[in-house]
Amino acid sequence: ILTLKGQRYLAAFISMIEIVIYVIGLGLVLDNLNEIQNLIAYAIGYGIGVIVGMKIEEKLALGFITVNVITKEYDKDVPKTLREKGYG
Template identity: 75%
Template sequence: MTLFTVRMILTLKGLRYVAAFVSMIEVIIYVVGLGLVLDNLNEIQNLIAYAIGYGIGVVAGSLIEEKLALGYITVHVVSTNPDLAFTRKIREKGYGVTSWSSYGMDGDRLSMEILTPRKYELRLYELIQEIDPKAFIISYEPKRIHGGFWVKQVRKGKLMKNKD
């Protein structure tokens, strides 16, 4: 199941050939394991062990995916503070930010669209919360990314250098 989870994520991220290789290993393990269980159906502990292993595999797969943190995340932020210094502070940390003025129920707002590798997502949330603890945050995974500031910054590794 661990490999199944990782394979599905690789497929969704567009890494088809890597996913195909992982699936070959997955099916070998699956057939051998299932064969052992089916050959010994008279012993309930084999079935229980297989079921427990299956469940542990799901958990392990999700933990591995979390550590791999493949892909990018887009974070939409609406701040109650319309000050553009907010945008500047995030840019100084190496994030790509597009900002614009917006208007909410209680007045002027600052809206921002921020793109980051998933492995830096939590660091970005912490930074936003430091600047504006009341900020409204929505995140999602973009399907395609083309052009703009982002490609150059990722190649330079600027985000990795700004750990603090």
């Protein structure tokens, strides 16, 4: 979503942090596969990470909302005005 909004560098930076955390966590689990609690802890941590990520996205409001407008009259200025204000 950040990439679509034109924030390429922020998206790349966040992706770098995410992959470092992912690789370190997965490495710890793979190094100790004989201990089931590590796998369970990784799975729980992954699930919590998904929930936390959704909450962060809700707070930042980076997602997309689609609004359909149906009118009897066609107004050429409405789409232009919305695009000028940063809406797609």
